[in-house]
Amino acid sequence: MANVLLVILAIYTIGISLLFRACRPRFKEQGRQMLAMRSVQSVAAQRDGLHTAVAVVAGASTISFRVPHDAAPQIEALIRDLVLGTHPAVRQ
Secondary structure: OHHHHHHHHHHHHHHHHHHHHHHHOOOOOOOOOOHHHHHEEEEEEEEEEEEEEEEEEOOOOEEEEEEEOOOHHHHHHHHHHHHHHOOHHOOO
């Protein structure tokens, strides 16, 4: 019985620590940066806890956006279209 309680406590502790890590605000990482779309070299998406991190690489800097999982492919495709010039906003 004691082993079962220890396992439940361990699972609970791991779950809470993962949830806390994913939900806490990252004040040090928040900020504003601007990139010229011509300088963007690559766009990649990677799961990051409860969100997906969309990373935009331009020169020596990488900017990551934490977005919901279902919005990540759309944001990634939008940035790629803007860089390649296939988005309607670029054609004007």
